[in-house]
Amino acid sequence: MYSVKHAAAMTGIPVDTLRMWERRYGVVTPLRTPAGYRLYDDAAIARLSAMQALVKAGWAPRRAAVQVTSGTTLGPTDVTDASTLDTEGAAEPGDDLDLLVSLAVDFDAERLTRALDDIFTRRDLEEMADSWLMPALSRLGTAWQRGEVSVAAEHFVSAAVQRRLASAFDSAHAAPGAPRVLVGLAKGSRHELGVLTFATMLARAGLDVTYIGADVPPDSWAIAVTVGQPAAVVLGVPSTDDLPVVRDTVAVIAAAEPDLPTFLVGRHQSEVGTGHLLGHSLASAAEDLARQLTA
Amino acid sequence: MYSVKHAAAMTGIPVDTLRMWERRYGVVTPLRTPAGYRLYDDAAIARLSAMQALVKAGWAPRRAAVQVTSGTTLGPTDVTDASTLDTEGAAEPGDDLDLLVSLAVDFDAERLTRALDDIFTRRDLEEMADSWLMPALSRLGTAWQRGEVSVAAEHFVSAAVQRRLASAFDSAHAAPGAPRVLVGLAKGSRHELGVLTFATMLARAGLDVTYIGADVPPDSWAIAVTVGQPAAVVLGVPSTDDLPVVRDTVAVIAAAEPDLPTFLVGRHQSEVGTGHLLGHSLASAAEDLARQLTA
DNA sequence: CTCTCCTTGTCTAGGGTTTGTCTAATGTTG
DNA sequence: CAACATTAGACAAACCCTAGACAAGGAGAG
Numbered sequence: 001m002y003s004v005k006h007a008a009a010m011t012g013i014p015v016d017t018l019r020m021w022e023r024r025y026g027v028v029t030p031l032r033t034p035a036g037y038r039l040y041d042d043a044a045i046a047r048l049s050a051m052q053a054l055v056k057a058g059w060a061p062r063r064a065a066v067q068v069t070s071g072t073t074l075g076p077t078d079v080t081d082a083s084t085l086d087t088e089g090a091a092e093p094g095d096d097l098d099l100l101v102s103l104a105v106d107f108d109a110e111r112l113t114r115a116l117d118d119i120f121t122r123r124d125l126e127e128m129a130d131s132w133l134m135p136a137l138s139r140l141g142t143a144w145q146r147g148e149v150s151v152a153a154e155h156f157v158s159a160a161v162q163r164r165l166a167s168a169f170d171s172a173h174a175a176p177g178a179p180r181v182l183v184g185l186a187k188g189s190r191h192e193l194g195v196l197t198f199a200t201m202l203a204r205a206g207l208d209v210t211y212i213g214a215d216v217p218p219d220s221w222a223i224a225v226t227v228g229q230p231a232a233v234v235l236g237v238p239s240t241d242d243l244p245v246v247r248d249t250v251a252v253i254a255a256a257e258p259d260l261p262t263f264l265v266g267r268h269q270s271e272v273g274t275g276h277l278l279g280h281s282l283a284s285a286a287e288d289l290a291r292q293l294t295a
Numbered sequence: 296m297y298s299v300k301h302a303a304a305m306t307g308i309p310v311d312t313l314r315m316w317e318r319r320y321g322v323v324t325p326l327r328t329p330a331g332y333r334l335y336d337d338a339a340i341a342r343l344s345a346m347q348a349l350v351k352a353g354w355a356p357r358r359a360a361v362q363v364t365s366g367t368t369l370g371p372t373d374v375t376d377a378s379t380l381d382t383e384g385a386a387e388p389g390d391d392l393d394l395l396v397s398l399a400v401d402f403d404a405e406r407l408t409r410a411l412d413d414i415f416t417r418r419d420l421e422e423m424a425d426s427w428l429m430p431a432l433s434r435l436g437t438a439w440q441r442g443e444v445s446v447a448a449e450h451f452v453s454a455a456v457q458r459r460l461a462s463a464f465d466s467a468h469a470a471p472g473a474p475r476v477l478v479g480l481a482k483g484s485r486h487e488l489g490v491l492t493f494a495t496m497l498a499r500a501g502l503d504v505t506y507i508g509a510d511v512p513p514d515s516w517a518i519a520v521t522v523g524q525p526a527a528v529v530l531g532v533p534s535t536d537d538l539p540v541v542r543d544t545v546a547v548i549a550a551a552e553p554d555l556p557t558f559l560v561g562r563h564q565s566e567v568g569t570g571h572l573l574g575h576s577l578a579s580a581a582e583d584l585a586r587q588l589t590a
Numbered sequence: 591c592t593c594t595c596c597t598t599g600t601c602t603a604g605g606g607t608t609t610g611t612c613t614a615a616t617g618t619t620g
Numbered sequence: 621c622a623a624c625a626t627t628a629g630a631c632a633a634a635c636c637c638t639a640g641a642c643a644a645g646g647a648g649a650g
Contacts, residue, residue, distance in 0.1 A: 005624075016611055019626090024609085035618055037625055053542075053568025060298045060635090061609065063334075067566065107522045109505045110469075152511050152519035155479070159508040163465050166458035174405070184450070210404045213454040216447050224447035227402045299636070310636090311600055318638095319598085330607055332636060355646095356598065 001031070007040040011048045018048070025065035027051055097132065100140040100161070104153035112160050120164045125204070126283040129197050134282065137161070137193055158193060165196045169211065172203035179231035179293040182224055184212030186235060186245040194282070195236035198265050201286035202234070207293065218249040222256040230260065231293050235275065237266035250274045263289060296326070297565075302335040305565055306343045307574050313343070320360035322346055337562055341430060344575040348425030351579070362426075392427065395435040395456070399448035407455050415459045420499070421578040424492050429577065432456070432488055453488060460491045464506065467498035474526035474588040477519055479507030481530060481540040489577070490531035493560050496581035497529070502588065513544040517551040525555065526588050530570065532561035545569045558584060 007030075008015045021027050028047055030038040040048075047068055054064035096102075103112045119128065137158075144154040183199040185192055192214040203209040210228055225233060233253055237246050250262050250272065264275040265285060278285035302325075303310045316322050317333075323342055325333040335343075342363055349359035391397075398407045414423065432453075439449040478494040480487055487509040498504040505523055520528060528548055532541050545557050545567065559570040560580060573580035 003624080014611080015625095017609090020610070023627095033618095033625095035625080036627095037618080050568065054566065057565055057568050057572070058301050058304050059565070060301065063296055063298065063301075066296075107505070107519065109475075109503060113465075150518040150522075151515035152479070152507050153515075153522075155508040155511055156505060156519075159506055160465075163461035166461040167465065170408075170455075170458050170462065180404075184447070208404060210402070210451060211454055212447050213450040216450055220446035220448075223445040224402065224451075227448075309600080312598090314637090315599070328607095330636080331638095332607080 205290035469503035500585035
C-alpha cells in the first residue's frame with residue numbers, strides 16, 4: 001500500500017492530478033487510513049498507469065477514465081499443440097529435411113525466399129510433399145516444441161510456406177462439372193499446412209475444391225455441407241487434441257447429409273474411429289480420392 | 296469513443312474538415328456529450344478513413360461521401376443537397392462493400408474466384424485496401440458476429456482473400472540494402488488479414504519485410520528483434536482483447552532493443568498507450584513508414 | 591478565351607467546457 | 621515544529637461548439 005506521494009512517484013502523475021482524477025472520474029477509490037490518508041494498492045497503480053498511457057496517447061481524460069474503468073480485459077489464450085500432419089514417407093537422398101529448421105534459425109527472409117523458390121519451382125508438389133515438405137514441417141514443429149526455434153521463427157517459416165501453397169492452390173482450376181469437395185479442419189485445429197497441401201493437390205487433380213480452413217465448429221460444417229452440396233468432405237486430423245471434436249464433426253455432418261462421405265487425412269486419422277481413412281501419403285490419397293469421385 | 300482532436304489525429308484529417316464533412320455530407324453522425332462535444336466511434340473512424348482514401352485517389356468529396364455512405368445501415372442520414380445526386384454510371388469496380396458478405400452467403404468457389412480475380416487484377420492494392428477491402432472485411436466480420444454467415448462461410452472467403460494477399464506479398468521484392476521491418480501480431484491475435492495487407496504494402500514500397508504472422512508471444516518477439524536486427528517493428532492491434540498483450544509486447548521489445556521503434560496499425564492502435572501510431576489509412580501509413588525508414 | 595457558378599478546405603469571431611495546477615485553511619505523523 | 625495529508629474553491633490554458641466568410645480551383649456557359 002502506497003501513500004499519495006509514493007503513488008505519484010511510481011506513476012509519474014502529479015499528486016494534485018491524482019486527486020483530481022479520483023474526484024472527477026472516480027478512476028480509483030483508494031482505501032483510507034483512520035485519519036483519511038489515501039492508500040493505493042498495486043491494482044490502483046496499474047489502473048492509473050493505464051489511464052496515463054491513454055492520456056499521453058491523446059485521449060481526453062474523461063474518455064480515458066471510462067475506458068480504464070469499464071475495460072476489464074480478458075486474459076491471454078492458451079498455446080496450441082505443435083504437431084503437424086502426417087510425416088510418413090521415404091526421404092530421397094540429398095533432401096535436407098532440416099532445411100526449414102535452419103531457415104527458421106537464420107531468420108533471413110532473403111534466404112528463405114530463395115530456398116522456397118528453388119523447391120517450389122523445381123519440384124512438383126505431389127512429388128515433394130510426402131518425401132520432403134511434410135517431414136520438414138514436422139521437424140520444424142519438433143524443434144519449436146524443444147525450444148530450439150522461437151515461436152516467431154517458426155511462424156516466419158510456416159507463413160512463407162503457406163503463401164507458396166496458397167499461390168499453388170489459387171493457380172489450380174477446377175474442370176467444368178467436376179465433383180465438389182469441402183476441405184478444412186475441425187474447431188480447435190489450427191495446423192492447416194497439411195490440409196492446405198492436400199486441398200491444393202485435389203484442385204490440381206481437377207476437383208472443385210472449396211477450401212474452408214482451420215477452426216470450423218461442427219454446426220458450421222453442417223451448414224456448409226447443406227449449402228455447398230459437395231460430393232465429399234475432407235477433414236484434417238493433425239493432433240490428438242482434435243480427436244473429440246473431429247468425431248463430433250463427422251457425426252454432425254452425417255446427420256445433416258447422410259449420404260455424404262467424410263474422409264480423413266493427417267497423422268491421427270486412424271484414431272478417430274469413424275470416417276473414411278485416406279492413408280498417410282498425401283499424393284496417393286489425392287489421386288485415389290479424385291479417381292473415386294469422378295468414377 | 297474519441298474526441299474531434301483524437302479522431303483528427305487518428306485519421307490525419309484536419310478538425311475543420313472533419314466538421315465540414317459532417318455538416319455538408321453527413322458522412323458520419325458522431326454521438327454528442329451533454330455539452331455537445333462530438334464522440335466518434337470506431338465505425339466512424341473507419342468510414343472517415345475510407346472517405347479519405349477515396350478523396351486521395353482523386354474522387355470528388357461529395358461522390359466519395361455518397362460512396363462511403365451507400366449501403367450502410369445508417370437510417371436517419373439524409374442528403375442535404377439532392378440535386379447533384381447522379382447515381383447513373385457511378386459504378387466503380389469493387390464499390391460494393393457487401394460483396395464479401397454476399398460471396399460468403401453464396402458459398403460458391405467459382406464466383407468467389409472470379410470476383411477476387413476482378414478486384415485484385417484491376418485495382419491497385421494501395422488504392423482499394425482502405426476504401427474497399429478493409430471495410431468489406433469489417434462487414435464480413437459483423438455479418439459473422441450477427442450469425443448472418445456461418446463460420447465456415449466466413450473462413451471460406453477470408454482464406455481466399457488471404458491467398459490473394461499472400462501472392463501479392465510474395466511477388467513484391469525488397470530493394471537491395473533496404474531497411475528491414477518485422478511485421479506480425481501479438482499472442483492471442485488471430486486476425487491477420489489487415490496486418491498482412493500492410494506487410495504487402497511495405498514490401499511493395501521496397502522495404503525488406505519479415506512477415507511473422509499471428510499469435511506470437513512477447514518473449515518470442517524479443518528474440519526475433521534481437522536475431523533479426525530490424526530497423527522497425529510493426530504490430531497489429533485488430534481487437535480490444537489484444538490490448539494487454541500488445542502493451543506487454545511493446546514493453547518487452549523496448550527492453551530487448553531500446554532504440555528500435557515499434558509501430559502500431561489496426562483499429563485499436565490508439566488504445567495501447569505506447570508505440571508509434573500509424574493511423575487508419577494503410578496506404579498512407581505504408582508510404583509514411585517507408586519514407587521515414589529510408590530517410 | 592473569359593466569366594460566372596459551384597465546390598471545398600481553411601479561417602475567424604464569439605462563447606461555452608474541460609482540465610491541470612494553485613491557494614487557503616486545516617488535520618496528522620513522528 | 622517539519623513534513624505530509626486532507627478538502628474546497630479558483631483560474632488560466634487548452635479544447636470544442638456554431639455560424640459565417642473567403643480564397644483557390646474546377647466545370648460549364650457564352
